[in-house]
Amino acid sequence: MGGNFEAIGDAITGGVLGRAVEPAAGEAGAGHTHETRCLNCGAELAGSYCHECGQHAHVHKTLTAFFHDLAHGVFHLEGKLWNTIPMLVWRPGELTRRYIDGQRARFVSPIALFLFCVFFMFAVVGMTSSSSHATAKVQADALKELSKDQQKLAILKGERAGARGPVAAALDDKIKDLDGEIAALQAVKEGKADANMAFASQFLGGLGSAFGDQLNQAAKNPELLFFKLKTNAYKFSWALIPISVPFVWLLFPFSRRFKLYDHTVFVTYSLCFMMLLLAASSLVGVISDSLAGIAFFVPPFHMYRQLRGTYGLSKGSAIWRASLLTIFAFIAISLFASFLVMVGAFE
DSSP states (O other): HHHHHHHHHHHHHHHHHHHEEEEEOOOOOOOOOOOOTTTOOBBBSSSSOOOOOOOOOOOOOSSSHHHEEEEEEEETTTTHHHHHHHHHOOOOOOOHHHHHTTTTTTSSOOOHHHHHHHHHHHHHHHHHTSHHHHHHHHHHHHHHHHHHHHHHHHHHHHHHHHHOHHHHHHHHHHHHHHHHHHHHHHHHHHHOOOOOOOHHHHHHHHHHHHHHHHHHHHHHHHHHHHHHHHHHHHTGGGGHHHHHHHHHHTTSSSSSSSSSHHHHHHHHHHHHHHHHHHHHHHHHHHHOOHHHGGGGHHHHHHHHHHHHHHOOHHHHHHHHHHHHHHHHHHHHHHHHHEEEEEEEHHH
16 A cells, blocks of 8 residues: 555656656646736736746635645646647657657647656556556466476486586576576465566676676665665666667768757657556556556557658658667667666666
8 A cells, every 4th residue: 555655756746857858838728817017026917927937926825725736746738738739649750750840738748748757657557566466467477387397307418418518517507596496486376576676686696797896785685785776766767768769860871951959849749658657557457467468569650650750751751760669669678778787786
């Protein structure tokens, strides 16, 4: 239950942060003007907002108004969010192009939406992964993998019995790796460890000989490592943007029409959609794993639509670029995950 409250708090924090960086241009005023001069800068008022600094003409001083402002920060009730999300889902290219071309008042800015989506995604994933259904599924999957690995281990040991020289050494390495994987699966099956923590421990233990004692120590305390990974994922989620932008640039390396700014807006809105998709699939996965699995096929289609609308591409040009971008996305995620693991291990 405590984890659920923490997750809800994360979602609220994301909304407040997103609101903090979102400009107020184009939003309708709420409240009545009772002052003749702005209480912030002293300029003479001629409407619901100060024409000098942009502050509301009327300042609310009630507890109800305070929580009303909180609701605005979390849900963007002025309407921008509800203009942005539907277009992000079904017409991402049009949304990206319109924002790049200067239509800012109607839509949530990419970075504000990104902040909200980061915290919202972690909140939803945190709540769903801690459910009893999710725990039972992880343990059932661990049992299946454990059976397969034990069969593989028996085969490897049979091959090792008659092997000599370099072949024997290679088989010894495979047996050692498989023993570590089996130990991790056994811990997950018995409910002694979370799957992510168990395999992080196994992964870091294997890297310890190459990178030193820090990774070995992290492998011995996977709970602390996993906590660091979660914390760092919050702090360094922005790194996904600079990691991803060069890959999009590679799709248009000789284009003078499209600048790095265009690619950055494209990447940020795309990441927003992917995080919302992950949150949605996590919720659906609580009910049906089969339905949640459909989400795996959505990103390439979404990338195709966003590429075509943003850059004005033909169908064929958008298809091959979306295919390549799908591969690039896996590389970018791998780089980001590796970065988080290394930062968590060496902190």
